Amino acid sequence: MSHKPDFETMFNPRSVTVIGTSAKTTMSSNGTSFIKYYRELGFSGRIYPIHPTASQILDLPAYPNVGSLPEAADLAIVSVPARVVPQILEECADASIRNIQIFTAGFRETGESEGIVLEKEIERIAKERCLSVIGPNCLGLYVPKAGLAICGKLPKESGPVGFISQSGGMLNEVSRYCKGLGIRFSKAVSIGNATVLDSTDFLEYFADDPETQIIGMYLEGIGDGRKLTKLVGEINPRKPVVVLKGGLTESGARAVASHTGALAGSEAIWDAFFRQTGATRVDSQEELLDMLVAFRFMLPLRGRGLAVLSTGGGLSVSGADTCAREGLETPTLSEPVLRGLREFVPDVGFSIRNPLDVGLVMRNIPLLDRTLKLLGADPRIAGFLVCLMTGMGFYGDQDDPEEDRQYAKFVGEFGRDNAFHKPLAMVLRSPGDEVNEEIRRIRLHADLTNAGVAVFPSLSRAARALRKVVQYHEFLGSLHQ
Amino acid sequence: MSHKPDFETMFNPRSVTVIGTSAKTTMSSNGTSFIKYYRELGFSGRIYPIHPTASQILDLPAYPNVGSLPEAADLAIVSVPARVVPQILEECADASIRNIQIFTAGFRETGESEGIVLEKEIERIAKERCLSVIGPNCLGLYVPKAGLAICGKLPKESGPVGFISQSGGMLNEVSRYCKGLGIRFSKAVSIGNATVLDSTDFLEYFADDPETQIIGMYLEGIGDGRKLTKLVGEINPRKPVVVLKGGLTESGARAVASHTGALAGSEAIWDAFFRQTGATRVDSQEELLDMLVAFRFMLPLRGRGLAVLSTGGGLSVSGADTCAREGLETPTLSEPVLRGLREFVPDVGFSIRNPLDVGLVMRNIPLLDRTLKLLGADPRIAGFLVCLMTGMGFYGDQDDPEEDRQYAKFVGEFGRDNAFHKPLAMVLRSPGDEVNEEIRRIRLHADLTNAGVAVFPSLSRAARALRKVVQYHEFLGSLHQ
Numbered sequence: 001m002s003h004k005p006d007f008e009t010m011f012n013p014r015s016v017t018v019i020g021t022s023a024k025t026t027m028s029s030n031g032t033s034f035i036k037y038y039r040e041l042g043f044s045g046r047i048y049p050i051h052p053t054a055s056q057i058l059d060l061p062a063y064p065n066v067g068s069l070p071e072a073a074d075l076a077i078v079s080v081p082a083r084v085v086p087q088i089l090e091e092c093a094d095a096s097i098r099n100i101q102i103f104t105a106g107f108r109e110t111g112e113s114e115g116i117v118l119e120k121e122i123e124r125i126a127k128e129r130c131l132s133v134i135g136p137n138c139l140g141l142y143v144p145k146a147g148l149a150i151c152g153k154l155p156k157e158s159g160p161v162g163f164i165s166q167s168g169g170m171l172n173e174v175s176r177y178c179k180g181l182g183i184r185f186s187k188a189v190s191i192g193n194a195t196v197l198d199s200t201d202f203l204e205y206f207a208d209d210p211e212t213q214i215i216g217m218y219l220e221g222i223g224d225g226r227k228l229t230k231l232v233g234e235i236n237p238r239k240p241v242v243v244l245k246g247g248l249t250e251s252g253a254r255a256v257a258s259h260t261g262a263l264a265g266s267e268a269i270w271d272a273f274f275r276q277t278g279a280t281r282v283d284s285q286e287e288l289l290d291m292l293v294a295f296r297f298m299l300p301l302r303g304r305g306l307a308v309l310s311t312g313g314g315l316s317v318s319g320a321d322t323c324a325r326e327g328l329e330t331p332t333l334s335e336p337v338l339r340g341l342r343e344f345v346p347d348v349g350f351s352i353r354n355p356l357d358v359g360l361v362m363r364n365i366p367l368l369d370r371t372l373k374l375l376g377a378d379p380r381i382a383g384f385l386v387c388l389m390t391g392m393g394f395y396g397d398q399d400d401p402e403e404d405r406q407y408a409k410f411v412g413e414f415g416r417d418n419a420f421h422k423p424l425a426m427v428l429r430s431p432g433d434e435v436n437e438e439i440r441r442i443r444l445h446a447d448l449t450n451a452g453v454a455v456f457p458s459l460s461r462a463a464r465a466l467r468k469v470v471q472y473h474e475f476l477g478s479l480h481q
Numbered sequence: 482m483s484h485k486p487d488f489e490t491m492f493n494p495r496s497v498t499v500i501g502t503s504a505k506t507t508m509s510s511n512g513t514s515f516i517k518y519y520r521e522l523g524f525s526g527r528i529y530p531i532h533p534t535a536s537q538i539l540d541l542p543a544y545p546n547v548g549s550l551p552e553a554a555d556l557a558i559v560s561v562p563a564r565v566v567p568q569i570l571e572e573c574a575d576a577s578i579r580n581i582q583i584f585t586a587g588f589r590e591t592g593e594s595e596g597i598v599l600e601k602e603i604e605r606i607a608k609e610r611c612l613s614v615i616g617p618n619c620l621g622l623y624v625p626k627a628g629l630a631i632c633g634k635l636p637k638e639s640g641p642v643g644f645i646s647q648s649g650g651m652l653n654e655v656s657r658y659c660k661g662l663g664i665r666f667s668k669a670v671s672i673g674n675a676t677v678l679d680s681t682d683f684l685e686y687f688a689d690d691p692e693t694q695i696i697g698m699y700l701e702g703i704g705d706g707r708k709l710t711k712l713v714g715e716i717n718p719r720k721p722v723v724v725l726k727g728g729l730t731e732s733g734a735r736a737v738a739s740h741t742g743a744l745a746g747s748e749a750i751w752d753a754f755f756r757q758t759g760a761t762r763v764d765s766q767e768e769l770l771d772m773l774v775a776f777r778f779m780l781p782l783r784g785r786g787l788a789v790l791s792t793g794g795g796l797s798v799s800g801a802d803t804c805a806r807e808g809l810e811t812p813t814l815s816e817p818v819l820r821g822l823r824e825f826v827p828d829v830g831f832s833i834r835n836p837l838d839v840g841l842v843m844r845n846i847p848l849l850d851r852t853l854k855l856l857g858a859d860p861r862i863a864g865f866l867v868c869l870m871t872g873m874g875f876y877g878d879q880d881d882p883e884e885d886r887q888y889a890k891f892v893g894e895f896g897r898d899n900a901f902h903k904p905l906a907m908v909l910r911s912p913g914d915e916v917n918e919e920i921r922r923i924r925l926h927a928d929l930t931n932a933g934v935a936v937f938p939s940l941s942r943a944a945r946a947l948r949k950v951v952q953y954h955e956f957l958g959s960l961h962q
Binding site for chain 2 (some may be wrong): 051055168169173176179181220229250254284286313314315325348349351355357431435438441445446458459460
């Protein structure tokens with residue numbers, strides 16, 4: 001970008017024009033869908049559909065072109081055939097519309113010369129006429145507070161996570177998953193081919209945005225690698241940056257080329273990026289979600305020793321192995337702690353070796369409180385991991401919504417505010433095949449995230465996330481040496 | 482074992498005596514619970530509760546000891562305090578009861594000399610009096626056809642999987658998960674401390690059991706390592722053996738000691754075991770379940786090239802990376818295949834590069850059929866992976882149970898019986914937070930498993946499972962060279 005984008009207006013437009021609408025609304029790829037999504041999310045500004053002939057789109061007056069609008073819209077959404085896009089950009093510039101997101105695909109990602117030339121045109125026009133262009137080949141902005149949407153059924157609430165995604169589908173899915181995980185966004189953007197506005201432009205904004213405290217990124221190309229590295233390196237110590245980099249394998253890089261036309265960059269370049277910036281590297285969408293949960297809900301984990309509370313001896317063994325494979329420890333507890341536990345944990349059928357096999361305390365708030373306080377006092381323990389499973393009796397014998405809520409409240413408060421300042425995370429597993437149990441799991445999960453608990457779907461995923469949280473704090477520690 | 486156990490009687494007893502019952506039935510650890518579980522599962526034989534004073538347990542006449550039973554029960558379940566167990570074994574032997582499973586814990590796993598001595602007593606008595614003892618510290622037998630249960634709510638149907646678990650909790654959970662995954666057991670056994678009957682005894686039986694075609698194991702100690710290696714090496718080429726070994730890390734080994742009192746064995750010993758036998762090694766319960774699904778439902782996968790059908794470009798990239806990290810390939814498709822696909826896949830908004838981004842074919846049976854047939858003809862493609870996600874429109878726009886069933890039927894038939902003899906697997910993902918979507922996912926998952934489709938919960942887990950299936954067939958191939 002040669003000129004400074006006006007992000008305040010872009011993220012909170014009072015008016016939006018949608019160029020390329022259809023009176024028929026059966027296609028989800030149509031500009032008209034954006035109007036529906038915006039309204040569903042509660043966009044309260046003015047909406048101006050553009051259509052060559054129709055006088056009305058949905059219940060809104062339509063205009064033949066942006067030149068005939070009653071005002072210069074703060075944001076334009078472009079969904080016209082690729083070859084028309086340059087012309088539309090000129091018209092937007094003539095009409096003083098500066099912020100434009102281009103949904104249209106069919107540019108350099110096709111690998112065809114026509115698409116490549118058209119994309120160069122977009123770049124040239126944007127530069128000459130000072131346009132802030134997102135895309136092309138993107139879903140654009142999701143800003144809950146302002147009612148900007150990329151699809152339907154998005155959460156309306158804001159939260160502390162800023163997200164930059166080179167893939168619209170990825171942002172779409174991540175938003176959908178985050179809903180149930182209690183993760184909410186400040187601003188999120190799908191940047192597609194990133195021809196004009198690149199990840200670094202949005203990162204610069206997020207760096208100083210008080211609403212953004214954690215940053216997630218899905219990147220395919222590196223763009224301006226030096227700038228990206230510098231920015232992430234500066235931001236990450238204050239606001240954890242989690243990066244899913246697509247295309248690090250040979251076949252992944254081929255897929256990147258046909259998706260956003262980007263150069264994926266070599267593994268070595270990205271290794272250096274992660275080493276220098278300390279950004280948290282994830283290898284899959286699941287891991288990305290887990291890290292957002294970990295950074296959002298957990299107190300800092302400042303050591304590798306975990307107290308794991310589980311049920312069943314085989315799972316304790318397996319839990320110890322899983323933690324060890326991630327470089328975490330389940331230390332033998334100190335004698336005073338063991339003595340304390342022996343007072344109320346029977347010595348047959350249970351085990352107070354770490355991972356603890358203590359079904360009887362898992363859903364009993366006073367016993368759980370007593371157990372966690374004993375464990376917290378052990379200097380070898382840096383954090384707590386409590387593993388529950390539905391339908392095995394360990395959720396509490398009765399399906400009592402109020403009891404579940406109280407339980408979530410206790411766990412949330414302990415995890416946020418215990419005397420040891422040690423973080424607590426939870427594993428909530430379920431075989432996932434019984435409707436009544438799933439209804440209960442969904443409700444309990446919601447109770448837990450509402451209470452501010454970091455919840456993971458398996459011990460393996462929890463252990464990996466916790467290891468990466470430790471690494472993040474170790475990296476920060478190394479900066480201060 | 483010095484004498485030959487009578488497994489036919491053990492797995493299909495006409496009568497069971499439960500030693501150590503209680504008139505109060507609030508404790509789940511009580512022998513009385515076994516009576517309930519057996520009845521729930523449909524055990525049709527005679528049940529004889531033993532109780533020192535009560536004349537009736539539940540609605541059954543109770544007996545003061547096994548000596549007063551009207552017949553020698555085919556199976557005894559022992560749930561009395563540890564110190565009484567040797568005496569009970571003698572009484573069983575006197576009463577000609579040969580098959581005994583000991584639920585009671587408190588033996589060598591306590592690390593205390595009293596427990597160690599008691600366990601040695603069990604071993605001595607079993608040997609002297611030719612008793613086939615399962616346990617102690619175990620849940621014993623789960624045989625659906627015979628109505629033998631380890632807990633409540635178990636599937637009543639039989640299936641081709643034999644399972645040996647050193648942990649009762651692990652078998653309990655695995656059974657619970659398998660329910661929804663369409664996996665059913667021929668016979669399963671929790672062997673606990675494996676003092677008398679060891680994993681190898683059950684393996685010998687499974688080797689020739691026509692009802693058992695796949696074998697799953699959760700092991701803590703190795704027992705007779707030479708025998709185990711020899712047996713698994715012989716069985717695995719005919720009946721895939723999947724082994725989750727607990728306690729391979731230092732902390733895992735500590736947990737093993739306090740769980741079943743076993744010596745976990747070094748990583749080197751187990752590496753040699755897996756190398757020599759070709760058994761499939763898994764590192765977690767989830768992976769164990771995935772491998773049972775893969776071996777149960779998939780045709781042999783005889784190459785590393787996969788055609789991955791997905792939706793969304795970012796997921797295609799991520800899918801390519803995930804496969805590559807597992808050593809699988811998503812090969813570029815050959816020109817004739819691409820030509821065929823271009824006839825019905827638009828070139829903008831979709832991608833026919835592998836992984837294919839083809840939302841429009843995913844739930845359209847004729848288009849999916851056409852796509853799979855084109856892909857199947859490509860010699861670089863050894864198998865198909867079709868990835869669906871709920872709530873993103875890719876399940877089909879309407880929630881139509883009949884449409885879902887037809888879809889499952891088509892996928893099942895194609896996966897079982899396509900002209901290329903290439904396997905098909907499916908990924909069924911869901912954010913898991915919306916009740917209506919979960920109800921639909923559960924139903925579709927059941928339709929798919931009923932239709933014989935291998936379903937995995939994420940692309941990462943599917944890729945790992947498929948890689949291990951390839952490795953299994955590569956190992957078998959190496960045997961024939």
